Amino acid sequence: MRIYITSVPVDDQAKAEDFYTRVLGFRVKHDVPIGADRWLTVVSPENPEGTELLLEPSGHPAVPPYKEALVADGIPITSFMVDSIDAEHERLLSLGVSFTQAPMDAGPVRMAVFDDTCGNLIQIIEMKAAA
Template identity: 55%
Template sequence: MQIKMTSVFVDDQAKALKFYTEVLGFIKKVEVPVGEFLWLTVVSPETPDEVELVLEPNNHPAAQAYQAALKNDGIPCLSLAVKDIQAEYKRMQGLGVEFRGPPAEMGPTLATTFDDTCGNWVQMYQS
């Protein structure tokens, strides 16, 4: 059994696609119209045939409540691994990304959390 797809709720799919591709460096893999929204996925350029991240519209009231509760409580909805957290932190700061603080030790890892501009906190870590 493998994880091939997971999703993150976003308040605006176009804004999310721009952030996840232009800022985080992911690649758009699938974009298919489904009614008023899209089936929209991105992948890591390092592993384009592995896990896809669905940029899922939060148009359902339960999704909106869930997303807002996580954001308000400071809980990341997603965790992304990087090889050099200090370099990514500096690069992303230069692009105007809002971080909750600099990378800090969390057990055997360094981690920080940033705002994805689409209603979520996202954790970035280096093992």
């Protein structure tokens, strides 16, 4: 068994597509109209056949309070791995991304947390080298 798709609830799919592609660097894999919404997935350009991230509309009534509670508690909804947390932090800052947690050590990883502009906190991590 493998993970095929995971999702992030977004307030606005067009805004999410812009942020997740132009800013974060993912590529659109599927963009299929479904009524007023879209089946919109993105993938890492480093692994285009890998796990897809569904930019899922936040229309279900349970989603807004869930997202608000996570953000209020500073809890990221998902996590992405990067090669260099410091380089990625600087790159994202230069693109205007707002961080709620600057890069810091956290056990076997370095991590940072940013606002995805779509109602979520996203964590990025860098695995530390084994000692």
